[in-house]
Amino acid sequence: MNWIVPEPEELSCLRGDPLLWEQELDVRPGVAEALERAVGQRAGQVFWRSDHDHLYSLQLADLGAGRPSMARVFGWWDRWEPRPPEHQIDADLMAFLLWVAETADLGPVYVSQVAQRAGIPFGWPAGSVLRTPEERFAALPGFSYEPKFVEIEGLRMAYVEAGAGDPILMLHGEPAWGYLYRHMIPHLAAAGRAVVPDLIGFGRSDKPCACNAYTYRSHARWLRKLLVALGLERITLVCQGWGGLLGLRLVGQMPERFARVVAMNTGLPHGDGCAEAFRRWRSFSQRQDFLDVAKLVRNSLGRARLTDAEASAYQAPFPSREYQTGAIIFPRLVPTYKDDPGVYENRKTIERLRGLGLPVFLAWGEEDPITREGEAMLRALFRNASPTLWVPRAGHFVQEDAGEEIAVKIRDWMWSHP
Amino acid sequence: MELRAKPPWLERLFPWKQHSRIVNGRRMAFIDEGERAGRPVLLLSGNPTWGYLYRDFIEPLVSAGYRAIAPDWIGTGYSDHPRVDAALTLAHHIADLVSLLDQLDLRGFVIVGQDWGGPQGIGAALRRIDRLGAVVLMNTWLFTDLISKFHASPKPWTTWHAPIIGQYFMKRHKVLSHNGPRAVSRRGITEIEARAYHHVYDEPDSDHVVLTWPRTIPMRENDRGWLDMRAIQNRLPDLANTPVLLLWAPEDNVFPLEFGRRLKELLPHAEGPLTFDRARHFLQDDRGPDLAAAILEFLNRRLGAPR
Numbered sequence: 001m002n003w004i005v006p007e008p009e010e011l012s013c014l015r016g017d018p019l020l021w022e023q024e025l026d027v028r029p030g031v032a033e034a035l036e037r038a039v040g041q042r043a044g045q046v047f048w049r050s051d052h053d054h055l056y057s058l059q060l061a062d063l064g065a066g067r068p069s070m071a072r073v074f075g076w077w078d079r080w081e082p083r084p085p086e087h088q089i090d091a092d093l094m095a096f097l098l099w100v101a102e103t104a105d106l107g108p109v110y111v112s113q114v115a116q117r118a119g120i121p122f123g124w125p126a127g128s129v130l131r132t133p134e135e136r137f138a139a140l141p142g143f144s145y146e147p148k149f150v151e152i153e154g155l156r157m158a159y160v161e162a163g164a165g166d167p168i169l170m171l172h173g174e175p176a177w178g179y180l181y182r183h184m185i186p187h188l189a190a191a192g193r194a195v196v197p198d199l200i201g202f203g204r205s206d207k208p209c210a211c212n213a214y215t216y217r218s219h220a221r222w223l224r225k226l227l228v229a230l231g232l233e234r235i236t237l238v239c240q241g242w243g244g245l246l247g248l249r250l251v252g253q254m255p256e257r258f259a260r261v262v263a264m265n266t267g268l269p270h271g272d273g274c275a276e277a278f279r280r281w282r283s284f285s286q287r288q289d290f291l292d293v294a295k296l297v298r299n300s301l302g303r304a305r306l307t308d309a310e311a312s313a314y315q316a317p318f319p320s321r322e323y324q325t326g327a328i329i330f331p332r333l334v335p336t337y338k339d340d341p342g343v344y345e346n347r348k349t350i351e352r353l354r355g356l357g358l359p360v361f362l363a364w365g366e367e368d369p370i371t372r373e374g375e376a377m378l379r380a381l382f383r384n385a386s387p388t389l390w391v392p393r394a395g396h397f398v399q400e401d402a403g404e405e406i407a408v409k410i411r412d413w414m415w416s417h418p
Numbered sequence: 419m420e421l422r423a424k425p426p427w428l429e430r431l432f433p434w435k436q437h438s439r440i441v442n443g444r445r446m447a448f449i450d451e452g453e454r455a456g457r458p459v460l461l462l463s464g465n466p467t468w469g470y471l472y473r474d475f476i477e478p479l480v481s482a483g484y485r486a487i488a489p490d491w492i493g494t495g496y497s498d499h500p501r502v503d504a505a506l507t508l509a510h511h512i513a514d515l516v517s518l519l520d521q522l523d524l525r526g527f528v529i530v531g532q533d534w535g536g537p538q539g540i541g542a543a544l545r546r547i548d549r550l551g552a553v554v555l556m557n558t559w560l561f562t563d564l565i566s567k568f569h570a571s572p573k574p575w576t577t578w579h580a581p582i583i584g585q586y587f588m589k590r591h592k593v594l595s596h597n598g599p600r601a602v603s604r605r606g607i608t609e610i611e612a613r614a615y616h617h618v619y620d621e622p623d624s625d626h627v628v629l630t631w632p633r634t635i636p637m638r639e640n641d642r643g644w645l646d647m648r649a650i651q652n653r654l655p656d657l658a659n660t661p662v663l664l665l666w667a668p669e670d671n672v673f674p675l676e677f678g679r680r681l682k683e684l685l686p687h688a689e690g691p692l693t694f695d696r697a698r699h700f701l702q703d704d705r706g707p708d709l710a711a712a713i714l715e716f717l718n719r720r721l722g723a724p725r
Binding site: 012015016017018021074077079080081082083086089211212282283285286287332337339 | 440441442443502504505507509510512513514516517520521525526541542545546548549645646649653
């Protein structure tokens with residue numbers, strides 16, 4: 001078990017939720033002694049992070065027996081938010097129980113067999129994940145790439161790719177999908193292997209229906225596991241909007257996998273408020289019966305004009321509201337207060353990114369009221385970044401407004417920053 | 419696991435069907451009456467009561483076109499009663515309600531809160547601020563900088579919930595869960611009404627929440643509940659664009675009128691406090707129909723009548 005010591009700053013934004021409690025460890029003194037040896041103490045609390053990035057703790061107390069005699073297991077969730085899906089907690093607890101069984105010589109085999117016989121489900125409950133029918137994606141103008149799929153935590157994650165060489169990871173944001181990059185893929189495929197995934201809840205990827213499936217942390221985790229599954233190294237990150245919130249955090253989490261960063265109309269919010277335009281958009285998004293994604297994208301454009309077929313390609317992933325859970329939640333996952341979920345991690349990310357010294361390219365649509373402050377923030381963070389490419393008459397979705405122009409500049413910049 | 423059945427004698431007093439959802443791994447019961455499309459009004463009670471406290475509100479709200487939702491906090495009423503204090507913190511109660519708001523996909527909802535229904539309801543609403551429609555607060559508090567004399571007094575309050583001693587009074591003798599509503603009632607409740615309040619705690623060891631709530635009241639920094647209450651107070655400016663109504667029973671010795679005035683200072687755009695005499699801490703029980711009428715008038719005027 002990998003024990004960690006969480007910082008008080010992180011713990012103060014979490015709530016300890018009792019999951020298991022056992023007050024009679026003395027019934028088998030050998031178990032208590034084994035736990036004491038493994039943990040290194042007979043009274044106190046040790047923490048670990050699970051495969052789902054959730055934080056847990058084991059609390060031991062000595063009730064006078066001279067060895068641990070009471071044990072409790074806590075999950076540590078975002079302080080005011082619903083806890084993650086139960087099957088994730090079950091799987092994390094099972095991993096812990098297997099460790100206990102091994103540590104205390106209780107037979108891990110029996111533990112798994114008993115769990116199996118009890119029929120405890122460790123996957124998404126039937127019917128809790130939606131998949132947009134493939135025929136919704138027939139005849140996409142300008143996006144004929146064959147979709148590929150990887151399974152991440154029981155969810156099918158889709159991506160397209162083109163070209164060969166070092167990977168260029170292109171991350172879309174709210175409420176788009178890989179389609180957003182269609183003008184850029186051909187140019188960047190000349191400089192490497194363009195890999196364009198759809199975030200969980202978007203595009204061709206699976207869409208869990210439960211709100212608590214979607215958090216900043218879970219999106220980052222799914223992406224991290226995607227990079228590992230595809231074995232991507234020496235990555236050039238190209239990101240915009242939420243793609244940047246997630247991509248930049250990934251760079252902080254696994255810097256050894258990244259070689260360059262291209263950020264467009266994004267930011268790394270860390271609890272110091274938000275733009276008024278964003279607040280209005282968030283408020284609007286939370287009151288909608290159905291997000292008219294085609295209209296949203298059209299209204300955010302500067303110079304580009306979408307054909308009806310292009311606009312409906314943005315709507316394609318969402319046949320109805322049930323498919324939009326992830327898209328509707330996204331705006332409210334942006335951390336704005338200092339104790340919001342994600343702030344602690346983003347502050348850590350900023351610290352790590354500051355010391356990295358990766359080549360950075362910033363391209364910004366001038367007419368995006370939501371991310372304007374993001375440019376200054378990232379410029380201050382990446383002091384070695386090339387001068388920002390300000391794109392006039394371009395909005396939030398610069399890939400639509402000036403995709404080719406930017407892609408060509410990125411390609412040339414990549415060649416000059418090998 | 420199903421919700422436990424309502425006893426037949428309660429049916430007459432509280433005829434509405436209990437629905438439920440799993441929130442944070444525990445089952446939360448709630449009344450959900452009226453049209454699905456109606457504006458949701460969440461009726462939130464405090465210690466030691468449950469949805470029954472709002473029985474006089476449901477019919478008026480529903481016939482005016484609203485959707486009346488009265489959840490029982492985890493640990494109370496027909497919800498699960500976990501036997502572990504750590505599942506009953508202020509942050510848990512807030513996250514539980516947020517989970518219910520999410521699962522029912524409520525938009526434009528109204529928070530009606532009294533006692534713990536105030537901070538817990540507002541705490542949840544602040545997490546889903548873009549879906550909040552209006553707020554009604556009655557004899558409650560949302561701040562750490564005013565301490566009730568009642569809450570500071572050892573006779574009976576701080577003795578009732580003191581370490582070790584509190585267990586004896588609150589759980590062995592159930593002084594609050596079984597005698598609270600009756601002792602406080604201004605109009606004088608009947609035996610069967612008192613039973614409706616306390617039968618949910620009749621089972622031994624089913625009443626952890628009655629003790630964790632008093633112990634969560636933040637009196638000084640680092641108290642349990644301080645951090646959450648402080649966070650709520652700090653975010654109150656977020657309610658500036660939300661219609662707020664304060665209704666108050668000045669005869670309440672737990673939250674006297676100065677608490678209403680303090681709320682008014684923090685939420686200067688609020689209407690009220692409108693005062694209701696002949697009512698004490700459980701004003702919904704003492705003056706239910708009158709309060710319901712005041713709330714309906716406020717909602718119809720500020721948000722537009724549903725029909």
